[in-house]
Amino acid sequence: MKHTPDAAEAATLSLTIPAKDCEVRNALVAARQRLSVWGVDQDTLAAAEIVLAEVLNNIVEHAYAKIPPGEILLWIERRADALAVAVIDDGTPMPGEMMPDTPAPDLAVDVADLPEGGFGWGLIRALSSGLSYRRISERNRLAFRIPLSIHAGDA
Amino acid sequence: MELIREVHDGVVVVTAAEPRIDAAVAIRFKDRMRELTQDAANRVILDLSTVDFIDSSGLGAIVAALKQLPPGRKLELAALTPTVERVFRLTRMDSVFVIHADVEAGLAQTSVQ
Numbered sequence: 001m002k003h004t005p006d007a008a009e010a011a012t013l014s015l016t017i018p019a020k021d022c023e024v025r026n027a028l029v030a031a032r033q034r035l036s037v038w039g040v041d042q043d044t045l046a047a048a049e050i051v052l053a054e055v056l057n058n059i060v061e062h063a064y065a066k067i068p069p070g071e072i073l074l075w076i077e078r079r080a081d082a083l084a085v086a087v088i089d090d091g092t093p094m095p096g097e098m099m100p101d102t103p104a105p106d107l108a109v110d111v112a113d114l115p116e117g118g119f120g121w122g123l124i125r126a127l128s129s130g131l132s133y134r135r136i137s138e139r140n141r142l143a144f145r146i147p148l149s150i151h152a153g154d155a
Numbered sequence: 156m157e158l159i160r161e162v163h164d165g166v167v168v169v170t171a172a173e174p175r176i177d178a179a180v181a182i183r184f185k186d187r188m189r190e191l192t193q194d195a196a197n198r199v200i201l202d203l204s205t206v207d208f209i210d211s212s213g214l215g216a217i218v219a220a221l222k223q224l225p226p227g228r229k230l231e232l233a234a235l236t237p238t239v240e241r242v243f244r245l246t247r248m249d250s251v252f253v254i255h256a257d258v259e260a261g262l263a264q265t266s267v268q
Contacts, residue, residue: 021179053210116215
């Protein structure tokens with residue numbers, strides 16, 4: 001009898017990523033390959049890659065902005081209905097030890113005034129669920145889920 | 156950062172021959188786009204058909220490429236792959252750019268609002 005992985009069988013990935021742009025890129029490609037091996041569908045793969053890119057870029061650009069870049073721990077577990085993700089870094093805390101809650105940038109402006117940033121958290125919030133941030137023992141810990149087959153929540 | 160420039164009937168077509176426009180290449184992309192489009196006398200179409208992934212840094216770099224065009228010129232986009240299209244849609248940047256199904260469709264359109 002052919003063995004097929006049980007959907008409930010635990011599949012976990014943990015990566016230690018140096019906090020640099022090029023290392024983030026390598027980690028995203030590696031994570032996507034692993035999730036693909038787990039049988040995660042294309043829409044969910046794309047959502048996971050978009051969210052992880054924004055989360056990891058934020059850490060490189062903000063948490064490690066004023067201190068020597070350290071490492072980022074990325075942990076992903078496939079569950080029945082979602083990918084559970086935790087991202088931990090040793091950088092500076094988010095302002096006020098809270099996730100930013102700024103509104104989406106205004107696009108109804110002259111071309112010269114169009115925003116070139118400020119889109120990351122909107123993408124993270126749009127494509128993830130159960131987002132939480134905690135500052136624990138001098139570390140930042142962001143946790144969230146990427147629902148499997150995300151069609152319904154993506155419109 | 157592999158960007159290839161061609162001119163078709165006065166329209167500058169820049170092909171981004173890269174799998175990703177992300178934080179690792181965003182600044183180079185923006186600088187290279189300035190070099191390739193600073194003399195654009197007409198329209199500019201950016202062909203994204205080989206770009207599989209973009210993050211918000213890459214998105215910001217495309218906005219910057221629009222803003223640094225000569226006055227009155229517009230940046231149009233062509234051939235968005237599914238993930239790139241999704242990022243434009245979720246950030247509503249699809250409302251800022253004219254987006255063509257592919258370069259041929261963009262070139263066939265003689266005037267753009």
